[in-house]
Amino acid sequence: MPFRRKIVVLSGAGISAESGLRTFRDSNGLWENYRVEDVATPEAWARNPDLVLEFYNQRRKQALDAQPNAGHRALKRLEEFFDVTIITQNVDNLHEKAGSSNVIHLHGELFKSRSTRDETLVYDVEGWELKRGDRCEKGSQLRPHIVWFGEAVPLMETAVEIVHEADILIIVGTSMVVYPAAGLIDFARPGVSIYVVDPNVPDIRPRKSLTFIPEPATTGLSRLAEQLISTNATDGV
Structure with a gap:
């Protein structure tokens, strides 16, 4: 198999918002009208x-009807030419719906539940409803498989290792203010090309290899994907 450069994508709420999902705090400090x-x-x-x-x-229930947008599809297209891993802060499954095959959910997965007694017992949620009385095989109540505020991020070490392996790092739809996820950029190797796609430029320390694309994910990722694919073909990789 020919060598494929490794692209690592850090995605946040902005890419899901373009599919109609608000997955983190809105400007008023609420999440779908609830205090976080x-x-x-x-x-x-x-x-x-x-x-x-x-x-x-x-x-x-809302996420069941949501569909991937052009940004999600652009990331899927990159898999035809690169080794792509997506590390997402989002709990929805829009990357998977778009066909991306290697997705790591730092903050958990909306369509999974887990045991309140044994966190290694994780189950798919059938449909959209998880109810009081739904129990794991050990008899304890199931809870959403979500990393809540104040809880450790179990996949953080894995994410650090993956970012360190990147040849190209793409950051899309994230304000880069939620830690520890925001710190992942610091584990990219020196000289790695970093692209930030967001209409609102995050507060990221400037570096020579950093390129800002001040556009929404739907247009910015589509354009970036075509640029990377074209460059890849020119380089003969």
Whole structure:
């Protein structure tokens, strides 16, 4: 098999927003009209699990109808020419719907649940509803398979290793202010080409290999993908 350069993509809420999903805080500090502290923390789950379950049920129901946009499809197209890994902060499955085959969800997955007794027991959610009384094989209540505020990010070390292997790093739809995910850029090797696609330029330390594309994911990623594919063909890789 011919050598393929490795592209690593860090994606955030902006790419999902273009498919109609708001997956993080809006400008008013709310998430779909809920305080994040009331629906996305371990304390919220302990205090009112029914509210948390309903919140994610509604997000799941909304996501069922959402479709990938041109940005998602552009990343899928890159797989024809490059070794592509997507590290996403998003909990929806739009990258998978678009056909991307190697997606790491740093903050969990909306369409999965996990045991409250044994976090290694993870299950697919059938349809969109997870209810009180849905239990794991050990008899404990299932919770959304989401990394809540105040919880560790289990796949962070894996993500660090993958970013360090990148030949090209693409950052799309993320403000780069949510840690630890925002720190992943610092693990890119010196000289690696970094592209940031976002209409609002994030506060990222300038470096020679950094290129800003101040466009939405739908147009910016499509243009970047064609540019990378064209350059790849010219280089004869």
